[in-house]
Amino acid sequence: MLVAKLLGSSPLVTNATHTCSFINSVFTQSLRWKRKPIWLPTAKTKVFRVPKRPKIPEDEFKEIQRLYNNYRTYLRSTLKYFKEINKQNEIQLDPAVIEKAEQEDFEKCNQINDEWNKQIAADREIRLAKENEEKRLKIMLNIERQKEKKKLLQEQADDKIKKLKILSSTIITRKNIDEAIENALENPINYNKAINIDGEWYTEPTGIPPPKIPVTTDVQTEQARQ
Template sequence: MFQAISGRSVPAVRLLAPRAGVLLETVRGRKSRTDPKAKSKEGRIKVPPPVDPVEMVVINERFAEYKLIMRALRLEFKEGMLRKRYEQETGSMAEERARQEAEEHRALMAWNQTENLRMLQVRQLRIQREMEEAQAKKKEEIERKEQAFQEFIKEKEKEILELQEESKHFITMENLDQRIEEALDNPKNYNFAIDKEGRVVKQTVLQ
């Protein structure tokens, strides 16, 4: 696609960045280096503008003065910078800086000591709290074991009382004859069965 500008054909879109592969629209009326010279300027010869000798002498003198002033200013600034650096390293400013650093060091050491004391107090409180918690847990464990032991003793005492109560009905050598006579006087028949519902089914004697 081409557009006619001042009697020549100019592509509307040029490849401005061939490596990146980006197509951009050019400015209207702007020509590139590869475009031919305009027809209105084909016979034109460029002539440098005339130079006034007096003006050239004045400009050269002023430019030389400008360079001299700028060189002097640069040297002045450089000397001031070097003097300041020297004073910082070996002069009164170095002493002041050393004093400030010493004061800052003392302040930091005092802050460090205060922080260490604070952390020591925090650590001691934490250790004391942990010890109290451990003692409380140990006490609870001892109480729990003591309670379990008391319950065990009560259970054993109950079993002993039950055994003592049951021992009254044990058969001994002293009451052996009496228990035999009671068994003969009160016979019991254990010859019975149990149905599916759990009822006792006694044997019936057929006549």
């Protein structure tokens, strides 16, 4: 603990940390040495010290010089390129240039939009013409169907009229009622018929009166009951 206190109070030691606990503990300590402050003078041991000039071989010196020249060339080229880019950006960021570019872009977009509208209008005209033709054909087909339906109804009506005209000769009216009565009396019809298992009809001969059914009165019925 005493060592940690001494290190923490030293002006040449910074960021010194220490931890210490009781039994079965681990003691950790970190130190970071810092440079001499800038306001302190040169040390007395280094005031009159003259550093030796390094001796570089001629081949190595030429290689270093070549690399340095290449570095300066690349650096000047890069700086010049950045300056040109900066000038171009200044020109591009000019409000007049920006407004002109926006106007040109608007005109270009408007031209493209007009071309699209013309193409869409042409396609729409073709589509509408096709739809109108299909609609016309459908209407004509419906008209033909209606004509055929009316023709069929007219034929059916004509057939009914013909049948009624044929039957009109047998209709009894006020004019021919006497004639119809005389005809019925002269040509009696017997409806007493029978049929056998073979499907043959047996009819009574005409001119024979039907069997008489005895008629009983109420008095006779009461006497029969008594």
